Amino acid sequence: MATARPVVFVVDDDLAMREALQDLLASVGMDVRVFASTQEFMQAQRPDAPGCLVLDVRLPGASGLSFQEELPRAGVDLPVIFITGHGDIPMTVRAMKAGAVEFLSKPFRDQELLDAIDAAIERHRAQRRETALVAALRQRYAALTQREREVMALVSAGRVNKQIAAELGISEATVKVHRGQIMRKMQTTSLAQLVRIADTLGLSTPKP
Numbered sequence: 001m002a003t004a005r006p007v008v009f010v011v012d013d014d015l016a017m018r019e020a021l022q023d024l025l026a027s028v029g030m031d032v033r034v035f036a037s038t039q040e041f042m043q044a045q046r047p048d049a050p051g052c053l054v055l056d057v058r059l060p061g062a063s064g065l066s067f068q069e070e071l072p073r074a075g076v077d078l079p080v081i082f083i084t085g086h087g088d089i090p091m092t093v094r095a096m097k098a099g100a101v102e103f104l105s106k107p108f109r110d111q112e113l114l115d116a117i118d119a120a121i122e123r124h125r126a127q128r129r130e131t132a133l134v135a136a137l138r139q140r141y142a143a144l145t146q147r148e149r150e151v152m153a154l155v156s157a158g159r160v161n162k163q164i165a166a167e168l169g170i171s172e173a174t175v176k177v178h179r180g181q182i183m184r185k186m187q188t189t190s191l192a193q194l195v196r197i198a199d200t201l202g203l204s205t206p207k208p
Contacts, residue, residue, distance in 0.1 A: 004049035006121045009078065010034045011041050011064070012056040017083075017106075021054065024110055030117070038067045042074065050128055052101070052120035054113070057084035057091060065091065068098050077127060079120035083108065137197055140186050148185070151178040155191065156198035 008030050010021050018034040025032040035041040038059060053071075057064040068080050082095050085106040092103045101123060102116035144152065147168075154164045161175045168175075188194050 004047070005031050006124075007031045007033060007047055007049050007051035008054060008117055008121075009041060009046070009051060010054045011036075011038055011059070011067075012054075012083070013037060013059055014056070017056070021113075024113070025117075028114065038062065038064075042076075046076075050121050050124040051078055052081060052117055052124060053078040054081045054083060054117070057082050057095075058086060065094055065098075068095065068100065077124070079123045079127075081113070081116045081120055083113075134200060137186075137201055141197075141201060143185050144182065148178050148182050151175060152182045152186075152194065152198065153203055155179060155182070156195050156203065 008025050010018060010025075010032060012018050012021070012034075013036050015036070018036070022032050022034050033044065035044065038061075041053075053076075055064045055068065059067070062070075064082060064084075068082075071078070071080070080095070080098075080100045082091075082100055082103045083106060084091070084103070095103050101120040102112075104112055104116065141149070150168060151164060154167060159167070161172045161179070164170075164175045165172045183189065183194065186194060186197060188197060
């Protein structure tokens with residue numbers, strides 16, 4: 001995943017703009033895919049790679065701003081860079097609040113777009129790393145027994161072995177065995193790491 005070549009997707013109904021952006025991005029060695037509409041973009045296959053979406057605000061049918069809001073529901077997590085020849089402050093605010101990386105008004109300098117694309121791809125790389133990490137942690141957590149999950153929740157909540165033993169009705173020695181198994185299966189070496197993992201997984205804290 002970390003070494004996959006980034007892909008830049010461009011959606012703009014202006015043929016001249018599509019061709020200009022394709023030439024620009026290809027000239028700096030980027031893998032670029034261009035589309036005349038959001039429908040074309042959604043129907044196309046997207047590689048499992050970091051990337052971003054360069055999106056025109058004004059498109060036939062639903063606007064680019066509306067499409068941006070639909071992307072998460074469609075399972076598309078690409079960072080968005082808006083380009084427009086008719087931007088205004090409310091548009092910019094709406095786009096940025098929805099998570100856009102940049103909002104560029106035409107005509108913009110080539111370097112402005114390239115810098116925004118670099119930032120967007122780095123953001124997407126970080127998102128993908130985080131997603132992969134959480135998926136790995138969930139897989140490890142799924143390998144725990146029900147008792148080990150109970151012990152992990154209590155350990156992460158700050159309970160000592162004696163308290164855990166009392167709450168679960170087991171011996172302290174058994175608690176220690178479970179803790180060892182948990183640390184091994186979760187591939188962690190410290191309580192601090194285990195607490196962070198529990199927080200990442202959103203595990204609920206048991207009440208005393």
